[in-house]
Amino acid sequence: MQLSRNNANGYLAAIIGSLIGAVALLYLGGYLGRIYVIKFMPNAELEGLIPPVIGQFIGWWIGEVIGCWLALRWQNHRKVNKTVKLLAILTPIGIILWLVAFIFISQLLNSYFSDLEMLLLQNQIRPISVGLLIMVLAWLARFLTKP
Numbered sequence: 195m196q197l198s199r200n201n202a203n204g205y206l207a208a209i210i211g212s213l214i215g216a217v218a219l220l221y222l223g224g225y226l227g228r229i230y231v232i233k234f235m236p237n238a239e240l241e242g243l244i245p246p247v248i249g250q251f252i253g254w255w256i257g258e259v260i261g262c263w264l265a266l267r268w269q270n271h272r273k274v275n276k277t278v279k280l281l282a283i284l285t286p287i288g289i290i291l292w293l294v295a296f297i298f299i300s301q302l303l304n305s306y307f308s309d310l311e312m313l314l315l316q317n318q319i320r321p322i323s324v325g326l327l328i329m330v331l332a333w334l335a336r337f338l339t340k341p
């Protein structure tokens with residue numbers, strides 16, 4: 195017996211699944227990277243930033259892809275594998291472009307705000323911009339696969 199395919203577009207399922215998966219594994223990857231630095235690199239200085247950053251990057255990437263796949267597969271949408279493969283290609287490109295844009299905009303705004311104001315502004319804008327990027331990438335991957 196074969197389940198019937200869901201004829202809906204699946205945009206919302208892809209976006210919500212990607213958002214939940216990416217946010218969960220983004221923080222888990224950063225946490226595991228931090229624990230690695232504490233356990234195995236107790237005297238680290240600047241190189242202590244590398245494991246948490248790599249953990250967050252990989253967590254964001256894998257979490258977004260797995261979350262999208264689970265959400266689309268769970269609701270039995272069409273072209274799940276094609277969407278997920280495209281999302282796996284788009285996500286690292288999107289993360290790198292987001293990072294470059296975030297650093298560039300932060301440097302532009304740095305001359306207008308004090309250090310404390312800039313820190314508070316970054317802590318508010320970073321999660322919002324990450325969430326928006328996750329949603330845009332999931333929507334774009336689903337749109338380009340023409341469900």
